[in-house]
Amino acid sequence: MTDQIDLLELDIETAHRGYKEGTFTARDVTAYYLSRIAEWNDTLHAVLQVNPDALFEAEACDRAYRKGVRLPLLGIPVLIKDNVETDGLMKTTAGAMALSDHFARRDADLVRRLRENGAVILGKANLSEWANFLTENMPNGWSAVGGQTKNPYGDNLDVGGSSSGSASAVAANLTLLAVGSETSGSIVHPSVHNSIVGIKPTVGLISRSGIIPISRSQDTAGPMARTLRDTVLALEAMCGSDPSDPATMHTPAGPPYSTCLDERQAVGMRVGYVKVDLSAEEQTLYDQALLLLKESGIVLVEVESPNDESLDQGDILYHEFKLGIEAYLATTSLPYKTLTDLIEWNAAHPEAIPHGQVAFEKADRLSGRLTEAAYLKRRLDDVRSAKTAGLDRLLKNDTLHGLVLPHDFNYDMAAKAGHPTITIPFAIKQSGAPFGLSFTGTSFSERDLIRLAYAFERHVTRPLPKNV
Known part of the structure; x- marks a missing residue:
């Protein structure tokens, strides 16, 4: 059916109208984006992995729709940045070869909420490796797992980072929605460089549980889409309190964002x-x-x-990264338990880190206990x-x-x-x-x-x- 219908620049309202009128189905929409990925991803390197269950999830949405189920994102494909955990047969690699075999086998809180609101998880998006916290002077959008993400507006243009694949995929119509994450500019920067809408929300509006961390002070996830309405609908689906993330508790109430x-x-x-x-x-x-x-x-x-x-130009992040990444590793089945372990693996596989690992090394020289006077002063400043x-x-x-x-x-x-x-x-x-x-x-x-x-x-x- 999608052969006769142009789904370029599709938005949520138009998708749901199509489902209602029987013009096309969630499976058609998902298949359309898979065909776009097949056609363009070898050029753009925006998608790291396709969810092998995406069409099954879409078909389940179609069955739910026929039964009268109505959800804000029912049957809407979403691409997830690959530093955000996903259950099922999708890896969570942060673009790093050291994590290239990592199945999280759990959904991040925000992914759980997207599913509960009816979204189809299309796959995982490329990113600046380790959300751009591995080294210095690494090109935006480059990862060892996914290669160099390209800007669909021109190969010679900056794609922005670190949510590079999320932005490129949305701009190029490889997905309807995407999830990015930001510590400092990683949603805003690629969104403006790829001519899309991005919402970097207040820290605490969306749970960080299940996101590979950099900074407890600044990390957040956020939605990315081609229209503000779609981005806002995704934001509404993603946000909510999570006892495992104190920043999300007792946030101000108000009318729906939409x-x-x-x-x-x-x-x-x-x-x-x-x-x-x-x-x-x-x-x-x-x-x-x-x-x-x-x-x-x-x-x-x-x-x-x-x-x-x-x-501060980085010291705060180095302090918080060491604590955050080691706390994260402790929740996984990965063979690494410390930042030192990751650094040693990288050093033993130099082909995996052609741009070095300066940021890792700087962070590893710190205590990871956040007791240093310099850290506390700079954070408060x-x-x-x-x-x-x-x-x-x-x-x-x-x-x-x-x-x-x-x-x-x-x-x-x-x-x-x-x-x-x-x-x-x-x-x-x-x-x-x-x-x-x-x-x-x-x-x-x-x-x-x-x-x-x-x-x-x-x-x-x-x-x-x-x-x-």
């Missing part, structure tokens, strides 16, 4: 914009985007660019500089609902603060590279950011990649 997909709710909202050093072309695009926001009834307020020069004296003070002083920033500007400050960011695609530059906007706010301000982002998105048609 109720904020109404441009009228953005009228009169105040958003800050910045003057930054952009190219003439980028400045023109940014100005055009700001004009669209103004035409939507949003009040624009020029603000000073947030200063991130005082933020980061909270103050990025959050209380940074973004929060800026938003409060000017009574702002959020900031609208060009491309992925200042993503690291929001990451340090644990604050949310939403990316919306906008245009293609003369170089062929996508250009978009990032909307950032204070913790648990997702509803306000969705209102702002939706008011902007309704003016925009996502520019499609020409190469796929």
Whole structure:
């Protein structure tokens, strides 16, 4: 049936309408994405593994639909970044040869929630190996297991990282939805570089249980899709409290995020914009985007660019990674129990780490107990500089609902603060590279950011990649 129907740029609403009208089935949609993976993945290297049960899961969704079951993501294919655990016949490798035979045999909390909401797990996405925390100067999107992820807008363009495969696959229509993860920029960066919508939520909105960790302070997962509506529906499915992740407990209540997909709710909202050093072309695009926001009834307020020069540039992550990865290894059947074990395996297999393992080695020199005075001071300084004296003070002083920033500007400050960011695609530059906007706010301000982002998105048609 899919031979007669164009499913390119399919969204959830259209998929569910097709299921209702009998135009196509969840199996048809899943088969379509599998055919797209077969056609394009040898070029893009976006998908590490296909779920061998994907068609069975889709057929089960079709049977459920015929019985009257209605779920937000029923029959919707989702690709999962390969640092997120999945049950069944799918490995969880983080792109690393050291984990190339690792079957987690359990679902991360967020994957369990996606399944409960009806999603079809399509497979696992490539990523910057170890979520870009193995070494320094490794290309975005490269992993030993999956090779070099490519940007569908051009082989010469940065694909972004570390959720590279998730972004590339969504942009190239290899999946309808994807899950990414972020410690510092790893959802925001590839989303803007691949002209898709990404939501990096407040730390604690989505459980980290079952995600291979980097930083307990900053890690989060988040949804990635071609439209804000789809991304928000995935967010609603993924979030919720989890006793094994204290950050998720007693988060603020509010209306469903999808109720904020109404441009009228953005009228009169105040958003800050910045003057930054952009190219003439980028400045023109940014100005055009700001004009669209103004035409939507949003009040624009020029603000000073947030200063991130005082933020820690990595030491905090090294401290937290050693503790986190060893705690994670203790829950698995892997032969490694310490970071030292992983380093020794890599050293014995140098072909598996052509870019080295500098980050691993730096982290391994630390205690992993988080007792060092330097760590504690820098962590508290980061909270103050990025959050209380940074973004929060800026938003409060000017009574702002959020900031609208060009491309992925200042993503690291929001990451340090644990604050949310939403990316919306906008245009293609003369170089062929996508250009978009990032909307950032204070913790648990997702509803306000969705209102702002939706008011902007309704003016925009996502520019499609020409190469796929």
